[in-house]
Amino acid sequence: MRFAIVGAGFSGAVVARELAEAGHLADVFDTRDHVAGNCHTARHETGVMVHTYGPHIFHTQHEHVWQYINRFGEMMPYRHKVKAISQDTMYSLPVNLKTINQFFDQDFDAQQAEAFIQSKADTTITNPVSFEDQGLRFVGRELYDAFFAGYTAKQWGVDPKELPASILARLPVRFNDDDSYFNHPYQAIPKDGYTPIVAAILNHPSIKVHLSTRFDPSSHSAFGEFDHVVWTGPIDAFFNFEFGRLGYRTLDFVPEISDGDYQGHPVVNYCDVDVPYTRITEHKHFAPWEDHARTIVYREFSRLCGETDTPYYPIRLVKEKEQLLNYVQRARSAKGVTFIGRLGTYRYLDMDVTIHEALLASKAMLECLAKQQPMPSFSVDPMV
Numbered sequence: 001m002r003f004a005i006v007g008a009g010f011s012g013a014v015v016a017r018e019l020a021e022a023g024h025l026a027d028v029f030d031t032r033d034h035v036a037g038n039c040h041t042a043r044h045e046t047g048v049m050v051h052t053y054g055p056h057i058f059h060t061q062h063e064h065v066w067q068y069i070n071r072f073g074e075m076m077p078y079r080h081k082v083k084a085i086s087q088d089t090m091y092s093l094p095v096n097l098k099t100i101n102q103f104f105d106q107d108f109d110a111q112q113a114e115a116f117i118q119s120k121a122d123t124t125i126t127n128p129v130s131f132e133d134q135g136l137r138f139v140g141r142e143l144y145d146a147f148f149a150g151y152t153a154k155q156w157g158v159d160p161k162e163l164p165a166s167i168l169a170r171l172p173v174r175f176n177d178d179d180s181y182f183n184h185p186y187q188a189i190p191k192d193g194y195t196p197i198v199a200a201i202l203n204h205p206s207i208k209v210h211l212s213t214r215f216d217p218s219s220h221s222a223f224g225e226f227d228h229v230v231w232t233g234p235i236d237a238f239f240n241f242e243f244g245r246l247g248y249r250t251l252d253f254v255p256e257i258s259d260g261d262y263q264g265h266p267v268v269n270y271c272d273v274d275v276p277y278t279r280i281t282e283h284k285h286f287a288p289w290e291d292h293a294r295t296i297v298y299r300e301f302s303r304l305c306g307e308t309d310t311p312y313y314p315i316r317l318v319k320e321k322e323q324l325l326n327y328v329q330r331a332r333s334a335k336g337v338t339f340i341g342r343l344g345t346y347r348y349l350d351m352d353v354t355i356h357e358a359l360l361a362s363k364a365m366l367e368c369l370a371k372q373q374p375m376p377s378f379s380v381d382p383m384v
Ligand code: FAD
Pocket: 006, 007, 008, 009, 010, 011, 012, 029, 030, 031, 032, 036, 037, 038, 039, 053, 054, 055, 056, 057, 058, 059, 213, 214, 215, 216, 232, 233, 234, 251, 312, 313, 340, 341, 342, 343, 349, 350, 351, 352, 354
């Protein structure tokens, strides 16, 4: 069979590879002039490897995903640490023993810190629904206001009361000195960046990559050449925004180049609402195995995504979930197309999850082909 794969990010590349290895042909399209989607990295004139669309740290608990990515490039051990500035003081995030002791000017051990934070937590919130509920329930008012309320208002552009608890549930709270940002057992950054890894996944004789090429789903000629389409672009774009545009946040990165070291850390978050940016990323610290005399930082500003902007974070509030349901129902009745990935399912997915889900989708498609059944519209339910 001949497949059109729309999008050359991790989702599209992994599906293309799986289908090609099973004996099919895959034409991969991307509007951008490079592969790797939002994970794209490029060497800057300073010599620093820059994460073009924002900081990307690979982390996973899936052994099979870890094995998969290691087939295509060298992964370097990397433990991500984040600093956060609140009211001109620098702390470490996620909230851990050091943060608690520094913030409350105490010298607690783990047990004392846990008991103290429990005394601050709002235990009347038994089932946190909103972002604010989650914060007040797990860290209490002072820490919530210092680290989460302002940053989140800037990042998402809405009152944290309107956001789901799941966004904050991404971050752990610890009562020990572990200040690693992620809990996952496998954490790494590719030695040569993400783009060569995705290029290696796509490097197969049955895969043809068409860069700087938009695939127009309404063009019958484009469809006619292919037996099936795998769509990793925005689901609403596939249906020509029939039920309105799904809301996204986009980011503006303002670069600054200087000599030496700018902030000594890969990422510093700015939690106060009166600082207009959310964080500053210093790219060279993602590659501590490299040495560079100069440095480049990105100041990151978040705003609502316009029609010509890059969609970064799906907003998924009540209104968007209702729109999404319309698109999902429409997709389930459409023939010859499978939707996957961050934009195709309108979900806040990390890289490892996109790889995992792309492997699942490929398996499901190949099983359907073997049984001569129609291929699925989704391999996971985007509404969950
Ligand atoms: P994408 O990478 O978005 O790829 C989709 C591609 O489809 C795009 O290249 C687009 O150009 C193309 N496309 C769309 N429509 C068309 C069309 N009509 N024709 C042709 N091409 C089209 N994950 C982590 O694991 N760790 C992190 O630290 C991390 N940090 C992140 C930081 C930021 C700022 C953001 C926004 C995301 C972060 N992520 C992180 C998530 C990560 O970027 C995604 O998981 C990953 O990019 C999803 O891959 P994808 O292939 O599904 O989508």
